[in-house]
Amino acid sequence: MSVWGDGSTEHKSIKIVMSDNTRMTTRQRNLFEEEYPQFIIYNAEHSNEKMYSKDDGRFLAKGNIGQMLVHVEYSIVEEAGEKVYDVIAVYACRTQIKE
16 A cells, blocks of 8 residues: 555555665655655656756756655666666645745
């Protein structure tokens, strides 16, 4: 089951990797280690809503998960003919919009 409770698992079809340092930082920020980045990257790749830096070949994607805005910085590498998403950093902030 997805962390969002809707039963969605499509985002788990992509393969992500992250360094031990990124994994530790993600844990310290109380973010789910792989599911948040997978979800954000999956949506960015399928909607093409992402920014790209030509200088370093990195992408920046964002998405809302509940009341949290999550940004994921990543690059794409090929491994045995398959795309692998290398997560460089995960950032989040809690948001609440009142009318």
